[in-house]
Amino acid sequence: MIRFDNVSKIYPRAGDHAALKNVTLRVNKGEFVFLTGPSGAGKSTILKMIYMDERPSQGDVRVSGYSSNDIKQRDIAKLRRRLGIVFQDFRLLEDRTAEQNVAFALEVTGAPRANIPNKVARALTQVGLASKATAFPKELSGGEQQRVAFARALVNDPFVLVADEPTGNLDERATRGIFQLLREINAAGTAVLMATHNLELVRSSDFRTIELNHGEIVFDSADAPVQFALDGED
Amino acid sequence: MPSFKTAFIAFRRAPLLSALSITTIAFSLFAFGLFGLVALNIRNALEKVEERVEIRAFIAEGTPLEDIAAAADEIKKYPEVSRVDIVTQEQALARAKTELGEFSDVFEGAFLPASLDVKLKDGHRDPTTVKRVADEVRARPFVDDIRFGEEWITQLYRLRNIAGVAGAALGLAFAAVAVIIIGATIRMAVLARSREISIMRLVGATDGFIRRPFLIEGAIKGVLGGLLALLLTYLAMRMLQQYLHFETAFFDDRLASIGILFGAMMGLLGSAVSVGRHLRKV
Numbered sequence: 002m003i004r005f006d007n008v009s010k011i012y013p014r015a016g017d018h019a020a021l022k023n024v025t026l027r028v029n030k031g032e033f034v035f036l037t038g039p040s041g042a043g044k045s046t047i048l049k050m051i052y053m054d055e056r057p058s059q060g061d062v063r064v065s066g067y068s069s070n071d072i073k074q075r076d077i078a079k080l081r082r083r084l085g086i087v088f089q090d091f092r093l094l095e096d097r098t099a100e101q102n103v104a105f106a107l108e109v110t111g112a113p114r115a116n117i118p119n120k121v122a123r124a125l126t127q128v129g130l131a132s133k134a135t136a137f138p139k140e141l142s143g144g145e146q147q148r149v150a151f152a153r154a155l156v157n158d159p160f161v162l163v164a165d166e167p168t169g170n171l172d173e174r175a176t177r178g179i180f181q182l183l184r185e186i187n188a189a190g191t192a193v194l195m196a197t198h199n200l201e202l203v204r205s206s207d208f209r210t211i212e213l214n215h216g217e218i219v220f221d222s223a224d225a226p227v228q229f230a231l232d233g234e235d
Numbered sequence: 236m237p238s239f240k241t242a243f244i245a246f247r248r249a250p251l252l253s254a255l256s257i258t259t260i261a262f263s264l265f266a267f268g269l270f271g272l273v274a275l276n277i278r279n280a281l282e283k284v285e286e287r288v289e290i291r292a293f294i295a296e297g298t299p300l301e302d303i304a305a306a307a308d309e310i311k312k313y314p315e316v317s318r319v320d321i322v323t324q325e326q327a328l329a330r331a332k333t334e335l336g337e338f339s340d341v342f343e344g345a346f347l348p349a350s351l352d353v354k355l356k357d358g359h360r361d362p363t364t365v366k367r368v369a370d371e372v373r374a375r376p377f378v379d380d381i382r383f384g385e386e387w388i389t390q391l392y393r394l395r396n397i398a399g400v401a402g403a404a405l406g407l408a409f410a411a412v413a414v415i416i417i418g419a420t421i422r423m424a425v426l427a428r429s430r431e432i433s434i435m436r437l438v439g440a441t442d443g444f445i446r447r448p449f450l451i452e453g454a455i456k457g458v459l460g461g462l463l464a465l466l467l468t469y470l471a472m473r474m475l476q477q478y479l480h481f482e483t484a485f486f487d488d489r490l491a492s493i494g495i496l497f498g499a500m501m502g503l504l505g506s507a508v509s510v511g512r513h514l515r516k517v
Contacts, residue, residue, distance in 0.1 A: 052437070075441060082439035092434055109440035153438065 002192065003028040003051060003161065008060035010046055010216070020046045021057070021216045028161070028194060033187045035203050036196040038213035044196035047213075048163050051194065052084055053077045065160065082110050085154030085162040085191070089169035091146045093138045099149045100125060100134040106153045124152040128182060144175030151182060161192040168199055176202065241448035242455060245424060252427070253456065256420035260460025261467065263413035264498050267406060268468035268486075271494070274402040276483050281395050288360045290353040290369045290383040298349075298377040306375055307351055315359035315368055320352040348379065362389045410501060417505030421453050425513045433517055442514050449510045450503055457502020461495035 003026075010021040021043045028034055036044045049055040050062045053072055062069040067080050093102050103121045112120075125131050128148040138146050147167060154162055164183070168176040180202055187193045197203065203210055212220035246253045294303055300323075307319045322330070327347040353372060355365065362385070369383045425432070435445050465486075475481050486494065 078436075078439045078441040080439075081437060084439075086437050092430070092437070094431060094434065105434070106438035109435045109438060109444060111444070157438070 002030050002065065003194075004061075004063040005047070005050070006061045006063075008050065008057040008062055010043075010050070010055065011058045019216050023060070024216075024218055026211065026218065026221070028192060030160070031187070031190055031192050033184075033193045033206075033208040034195070035208055035210040036194065036213065037198070037200065037203055037210060038219075040198075042213040043216040044213055045165055046216075048165050048194065048196055051161075051163055052081055052086055078110075082157050083159055085151075085157070085159035087147070087150050087154050087162065087164040087167045089166040091138070091143075091150045091170075093146055093149055093153075095138050098135050098137055099130060099141070099152075102138070102149055103153045103156050106156050110157065120156050121152075124156040125149075127155060127186075128152045142175070143171050144178055147171060147175070147179055148182065151179075151186075155186065155191075159191060161194060162186060164193065164195040166196055166198065168197065168202070180205075238444075238447040238451055242451040245428075245448065245452050246455075249424065249427065252420065252423055256417065256424075256456045257459045257463065259416045259420065260413060260456055260498060260502065261463035263409055263416055264461055264464030264494065264501075265467045265471075267409040267413070268464050268494060269471060270402065270405050270409070271486070271490075272468060272472060272483065274398055275486065275490075277398045278395070279484050281391065281398075284391060285360050288355060288365065288384070288388060290355075290365065290372060290381065292351045292353065292369075292372045292375075292378045293348040293380045293382075294350060295377045295379045296348065302377060303349065303351065306377075310351065310353060310372060313368060313371070315355050315364055316353055317356040318354045320354075322350045322352055324349045351378075360388070362392055410497070413498075413501050414505045414508075417453060417457065417502050418509045419505075420456075421449060421506040421509040422513070424452065425449060425509055429513070429517070432513070436517070445514065446507070446510050449506045453502035453504075453506025454499045455502070457498040457500065457505075458495055460502070461498025464498070465491055465494060 005024050005026045008021055008024045009019055011017070011019050024043070024047065036047060038044055046055060050057060050069065051064055053062075053064070053067070053069060056062075056069050064080060065083060067076055072080070094105065097105065100121050103124055104117050107117045107120060122131065122134070125134050128151045130145060130148050130152065133141060133145060136145075138149065141149065147170075151162075151167075162183070167183075168179050171179060176199065183193055183195065184206075210220070210222045211218055300321075303321055307321050310316055311319045324347055327349060331347060351372070353368065355368065359365075359368075365383055365388055366385065369381050369385075372378060373381045432445055469485060472483055472485055476483060
C-alpha cells in the first residue's frame, strides 16, 4: 500500500544535509504506525512524500500504485482524494462553519452536490461533532477544531490517514480524545500514519512504532518483537 | 457553475481590492483608448486627404481630341486607375474661374492647357504606384508635363506610417502595463486566498479547478474595466468636442467590442500568469 525503497531527500538549499537517508519501509493495509523522533528527524518529510508534496532525491515512493518517479500533477490530486491529511495547526477556513469546512473537501473534488450533505453529516457524527456543525472554527475548542479537520480528512473515505503531530497543539484531555478517535478510525479499517512527539501516547498502545533520527530509521518495532525502551527521546 | 460563484464571492469578499483592480484596468485601457481614438482620427483624416490624390497630365496644344480620348480609354484600363477625366482648355478655364473667384476677370482666352485627370483606386495611392502610373502617362508624346504632388504624397504616407508604428508600439506598451497591473491585483487576491488554495490542494483539487475562479475573476474584471474605459474615452471625446470644437469620430461597435474583448484577454492573461506562478511555488 505504501512503500519507500532506499529513499533519500537532500534539500539543495540546506547544503549537504540529508533530510532522509536510505529509508526503506512498508505500511500495510489497515495498519497503525507511529513515527517518532526529535524535531528535524525526517518525520514530516516522510509524510509529505506520502501525499507527494515532496519527491525523493533518490529512491522511489509508491502509494496506492502511484510512483513518485513518474506521477503527474493530475494524479497527485487524484491520489490525495484517497488520503486523509491532518496537521498540528488544523488548517481550517476561518470564514466557514464546521460543516462548510468538511463539505469544502467534497466540493473542490467535484463530488455530486446531492451527496454532500449526507456525507458531511456522517463524517461529523463519526468525530462526535454533529451538534456543532454550524459553529465557526473560532467558536470551537482546539480539540473540536482538530475533530473538524479529522472529519474533513475522513469525508472522502481515505484508505490511509496521514496525521502530522495532530495532538501537538492540544491539552492532555483533548489529546486522549483525539487518540481515541484515531483508534476508532483505524478499527474501522483505515490505516493511520501518525507523526508525534508524545511518547506517552506511543507507550500507551502496542501499535507499530518507527523511530527516526537524522533522517534514518533507527528503530522499527515491526523488526523487533520486543518493545525497545524509548527513554531519552523528547 | 461553482467557479462562477466562487469568482463572485471573491468580488464580494474584497470589494475594495476588486474596485481597485477594475479601476486600474480601466485606466490602462483608457490610455490605450485615447491613443486609439487619436490614431483612428488621424487615419480617417488621412483617408479623406488621400481620396484627393490624382495625377494631372497636361496636354500639348494642338493635340486632336480623338487622340486624347483614345489615350484616356487606354489609361482607364490600368488596374490601378479608377477614372480618367478629360479636361479641355475651356473646362480648365471655367474651373480656374470658379476656384479662384475673385480673380475671374484676369482669365481670358484659352491659355490654360487641356489635361487628363487620372484618379486612382483605393489601396493604389502609395507613392511608388502613383509615380509608376505617372511615368506611364508621361510616356505619351502629347503629354507636356505631369503633376502628382510627389513630395506631398511621400510626406503623407510617411506621416501615416509613423502614426501606425507609434500606435502599435504605444498600444503594446500600454497593454503590457495593463497585464502587469492585472497580474499584480490578481496576485493580491491569490495571496489573500493562499491558505484556501493550499487546503484545496491537500484535499485533492486539481490545478485547473483552483485556477478557474481566478481566471473568471480576471476576465470579469477585464470586461468591467474595458466598459469603464470605453465610458471614460467617450466622455473625454465629448469634452474635446465641446471645448475645442473638434469634430472627432468614435469607435464603432466592432472596435468597441474588440476593446472590451481585449480587456477580457488581458484580465485572463494577467490572472493566468499570477495563479500559475503561485501554483508552481506552493
